[in-house]
Amino acid sequence: MRAREGQSAALEQELRALVVPTRREPGCIAYELHRSAERPGLFLLHEIWASREDHARHFETSHMKRWAQSKLGLLDSREASFWTRLA
Numbered sequence: 001m002r003a004r005e006g007q008s009a010a011l012e013q014e015l016r017a018l019v020v021p022t023r024r025e026p027g028c029i030a031y032e033l034h035r036s037a038e039r040p041g042l043f044l045l046h047e048i049w050a051s052r053e054d055h056a057r058h059f060e061t062s063h064m065k066r067w068a069q070s071k072l073g074l075l076d077s078r079e080a081s082f083w084t085r086l087a
């Protein structure tokens with residue numbers, strides 16, 4: 001995720017607010033927030049879920065519904081991809 005100009009601190013605050021409640025969700029194995037060491041407005045959420053269904057339910061939580069509204073003014077761009085662990 002890339003913050004809009006001047007929104008890096010606000011984006012980080014919003015993303016940090018997602019960590020604890022998400023880690024408590026059923027099926028959440030890992031939920032880690034990272035900030036680029038070279039580009040401070042760039043953030044990465046590395047998530048591991050027990051199933052795609054658990055991940056889908058994640059978006060129905062109150063903290064994710066709040067995030068859905070907040071992100072509109074904070075993000076310049078966002079990219080998501082799904083991966084399958086091989087080893």
